[in-house]
Amino acid sequence: MIYTDYHLHTTFSHDGISTMEEHIKNAINIGLKEICFTEHYDIYDGLENNKLNTIDVKNYVENFNQYKDKYKDKISLKLGIEIGLQPDIKETIHNMVKQYNFDFIIGSSHITCKKDISKDPTFFDGLTQKEAYMKYFKEVLENIKLYDEFDVYGHIDYIVRYGGYQEKTIQYSDYQDILDEILANIIKKEKGIEVNTSGYRYGLNMPHPNIEILTRYYQLGGRIITIGSDAHKVEDVCSNFEQASSILKKIGYENYAIFENRKPKFIKL
Numbered sequence: 001m002i003y004t005d006y007h008l009h010t011t012f013s014h015d016g017i018s019t020m021e022e023h024i025k026n027a028i029n030i031g032l033k034e035i036c037f038t039e040h041y042d043i044y045d046g047l048e049n050n051k052l053n054t055i056d057v058k059n060y061v062e063n064f065n066q067y068k069d070k071y072k073d074k075i076s077l078k079l080g081i082e083i084g085l086q087p088d089i090k091e092t093i094h095n096m097v098k099q100y101n102f103d104f105i106i107g108s109s110h111i112t113c114k115k116d117i118s119k120d121p122t123f124f125d126g127l128t129q130k131e132a133y134m135k136y137f138k139e140v141l142e143n144i145k146l147y148d149e150f151d152v153y154g155h156i157d158y159i160v161r162y163g164g165y166q167e168k169t170i171q172y173s174d175y176q177d178i179l180d181e182i183l184a185n186i187i188k189k190e191k192g193i194e195v196n197t198s199g200y201r202y203g204l205n206m207p208h209p210n211i212e213i214l215t216r217y218y219q220l221g222g223r224i225i226t227i228g229s230d231a232h233k234v235e236d237v238c239s240n241f242e243q244a245s246s247i248l249k250k251i252g253y254e255n256y257a258i259f260e261n262r263k264p265k266f267i268k269l
Contacts (some may be wrong), residue, residue: 005229042084107150192224
């Protein structure tokens with residue numbers, strides 16, 4: 001049984017549906033001991049046809065602190081953020097992070113080569129599926145090498161959702177060199193990855209990253225792993241966590257991680 005969800009979005013995120021308090025009340029009702037909010041922080045400067053605004057972090061943190069105090073006797077609330085990493089905004093990210101006492105930071109790649117791959121199909125123009133995926137993975141690797149402002153890297157194979165390709169999966173053997181370099185650098189920096197169960201909700205019949213990548217991370221010595229639903233509404237909190245737990249146990253993982261002050265603590269699966 002998993003007693004926490006480490007990837008949650010509320011209406012503070014541009015795509016959130018449920019409010020922070022709705023998430024808290026739901027978490028209490030379903031018996032969770034702890035949840036971590038990880039609102040989106042993406043910088044959209046320089047993107048064509050963008051209509052999204054970067055989150056007001058100060059407002060988010062102030063509201064979080066009010067609810068943390070209000071519900072302190074009922075549930076543990078952790079302050080997290082999901083940062084959309086891009087190679088050319090390192091100083092902006094560094095300055096933002098140092099202003100707040102985050103418990104947990106997910107680093108993700110949503111915008112790659114200055115294109116939001118979930119909304120801008122021109123990222124894929126003129127590229128084969130493998131070329132597009134390699135372009136994405138190369139920037140993921142660059143971000144990992146550049147940044148310390150993350151604790152786990154989020155949904156590493158996120159790109160499989162997009163591009164309109166019939167095959168919505170990644171065969172590890174097709175990307176072995178770049179994936180091994182990504183995972184090795186994560187481990188070298190003493191960072192982790194997440195098991196993001198939203199892949200099931202996208203009809204992929206697998207988590208992010210897929211089982212091959214989760215297995216390879218374990219084989220390379222990676223042990224810092226969080227479990228998150230990437231829920232944007234209360235109905236999706238902890239969705240498919242039993243499958244995620246079963247997958248991790250079969251691979252050989254004995255623990256999953258929670259965080260406080262950006263330091264991992266390990267809980268037995």
